[in-house]
Amino acid sequence: MTPPSTQPSGYDDRLAKKQIQFEHIKDLWIFLASLLAFLTVIRILRLLLRLFILSRRVNYVEPLEPEKHDVESTTSTIKTRVNSPIYRLQSAIATTFRIVAFRWSIPIGPGSFASISELTFIFGYMAAMFLWLFLDTRNLKATFYQARAAHLASCQLPLIIALAGKNNLISWMTGIGHEKLNILHRASARTNFIFLWIHTITRTLSGISGRTSFRHNWMRAGAVGMAALTLMNILSLRPVRNMAFEFFLICHIVLVLIFLFASYYHAQIALAGSYIWPALFVWGLDRFIRLVRVIWNNSTFRRKGDPSQSLATVKLLSEDTIIMSLKRQDFSWAPGQHAYVILPTVSKLPFEAHPFTMASISEKLDGTFSKGQARDVVFFVKGCNGFTKRLRDHGVGTVPAYVDGPYGCPPDLCEYATCILVAGGSGISYTLSLFLNLIRENARGKSAVRRILFVWAFRDESYLSWLSKTMTEALSHAKCSLSIELRMYLTAPSTKTSSSNASIASEKDGHSAVKTTTVVSPTEYHPSLKLVHGRPNIHRVLHDEIAACTNGGSISVDDGELMIAPDSCWTSGFDGSRATCPLLRCRCTSSCVKRTPVRHSSR
Known part of the structure; x- marks a missing residue:
């Protein structure tokens, strides 16, 4: 063998x-x-x-009762039908999962x-x-x-x-x-x-x-x-x-x-x-x-002979902030989405594309549709280094522009009773588009939202003229059943004086809604804008809003520029004696969250 x-x-x-x-x-x-x-x-x-x-x-969801709000605390009561036990169980399970999976970060x-x-x-x-x-x-x-x-x-x-x-x-x-x-x-x-x-x-x-x-x-x-x-x-x-x-x-x-x-x-x-x-x-x-996408969004046959649709209009809000707007035919996007913008005369490379979040919505605020009409695509750009610095140095005028997009999967906030939108600086692009969409869906009767708190912290008071114009148009389409509060926090020293309209916001052991002093409603801006000199106390803002939801309402917290937490971070109300809350960078007790489902997402 x-x-x-x-x-x-x-x-x-x-x-x-x-x-x-x-x-x-x-x-x-x-x-x-x-x-x-x-x-x-x-x-x-x-x-x-x-x-x-x-x-x-x-x-x-029933209409809101008449209510009053000030900067230090929120006393609104959002009345909704009491949830069934099955819904409460589902909400509790979802809340626990969101806390562990999305809120805890390492x-x-x-x-x-x-x-x-x-x-x-x-x-x-x-x-x-x-x-x-x-x-x-x-x-x-x-x-x-x-x-x-x-x-x-x-x-x-x-x-x-x-x-x-x-x-x-x-x-x-x-x-x-x-x-x-x-x-x-x-x-x-x-x-x-x-x-x-x-x-x-x-x-x-x-x-x-x-x-x-x-x-x-x-x-x-x-x-x-x-x-x-x-x-x-x-x-x-x-x-x-x-x-x-x-x-x-x-x-x-x-x-x-x-x-x-x-x-x-x-x-x-x-x-x-x-x-x-x-x-x-x-x-x-x-x-x-x-x-x-670039060819379709920017093709000649879609412009219908309008040469302005091949250009972007650049305006300077301040020495380092740009408003860039384009007109596009039948270009649609969801609020909170972003697009890649190609500016051949500004970029170093011909096809260099940079992402920016749209600060506008693609449909009309009154709830009607704008099919077949040119839509304003607005970007709020902070001029820093590289491409944005070159765009800032370009100054006021028009530049050839191409758009690639939209991209992103932003949240749908229409199912929540209260929405808190928090942004810092150019992060308003994200929260403003969500805010405008909530106004639109409310006008269409497709939203359960009964209260919106819009918080924006910024350094330059010149931003207010642009925001006031936008808010004036938006608020004219809001129904009376929708409670809206606009809080603007000016973090740099103000160059204007409005002593006749000023009031003092006192601090209470460091837990006031603002960390410093003066609250102003300037007469030259929309009367709904509340201008606060100082930085927002996010913990206090959320504490007050959650405490106001006494009848099982739901809250969504959305922020731009990652002011609150890292990407993909969610937070939810919970029934526990004490827990670490990375969203607020503080210690939260069950008394501050009660039994209110809270959802947080960031751009």
Whole structure:
């Protein structure tokens, strides 16, 4: 009997490794597809539940009683029909989930926070990747996971590219905006980076000679790809991004393309190029859709002979603040969404696009529709460095402009009894569009909102003339059943005097709604604008509004410029004796939240 040779044994090992490798890649994608399907079902159920709740609240919420408000405390009473026990149970479960998943946040780097839900997805994804990497490796034998690490990393490239794209299937199915998927993009990309270095190190330790020597172009391509990937990860660190974002962005795109093409050439030797070309397809599809959007939003045949629709009007509100407005035919967007603006004569590169949140709404405030009419797309821009500095230096006038968008998945606030909108500086773009939409939906009779508190902190009093004009138009369409309070907080020393209208807001142990002194309602502005010199005490504002909801009302808190909490952060009322509240950066007791569901979201 012929003794078995070592060749068949090695051949069998290679067959076993390939079979296990294929099965693990398939299992990983089944796991990710199942998770995506689960989130899609959750979104559909939430949409159906929101429609059901909104229809009931619009039909049953009673009008507000006459009420009075001052700056220090809110004494309004919002009367709504008492919720059923089933609804209270559902609300309590949702509240508990939101507190744990979205309100609790953990620092993950200098100036960077992640919510529990984001960390759950990040560590869950990493755990799944490492599980399928080391499973069935015969006591962690490197020869079994050496190639598998590269294959697992390569098969994730389409997902990584999709998470970075502005137009991606994940956002469409789950309702999660591309800007919030970016943290998952970075986490999956860095996991991919670790896996490819595992492949590189184990391959080097096993010996690079003969067929795997650098005399072969496919090995050289692998080295080039790894060099590009390593440099790309270094430049992606937050300090580098914050210091020179435009430089980072250009380098990032160039290095990604070098990595993908080099990796494809390297992987083709093992017939694994099919893992990589879909990533190029996903990237190209996103760029193609963006190009189609730009052509459609800015095409000549949609302007109907109006040359002004190819230009943006630039006005200076102050020495560092710009109002940029465009007119577009049948260009629609949801309140709180953003668009990418291309200004060829201002940008360094011809197709350089920068995101700005629309500070206007696409439909008329009186509740009618403006189909077939030109719509004003307004952006409130803070001139800082780079592109915005060049735009500020351009001064007043018109510039050729192209719009790509809209993007983002902002919240629908119409189901809540009370909405508190808080913004600082240019963050008003986000909250103002939500405010205008609430006015419009109230005029249409499609909103359950009975009170809106609009809070804006800013440094330059010259902003008030622009805001007063906007608010005058908006408030003229508000129904008398809707209570609106506008609080403007001027954080810089005022250059104007309004002593005849001034009153003093005293502090009460540091818990007043304002941290300093004078409250002014200037006669030259809309009488509803309450101008306060000082900074808002957000804790006190929320405390008063929540305390005012005595009959089971619901509150939504939305902020621009992340004044309150990091991205994707929600807060809810709860029944507990005491808990840490990162939203307010303070200690909250159950007496301040009562049993009022509160929802917080940030831009």
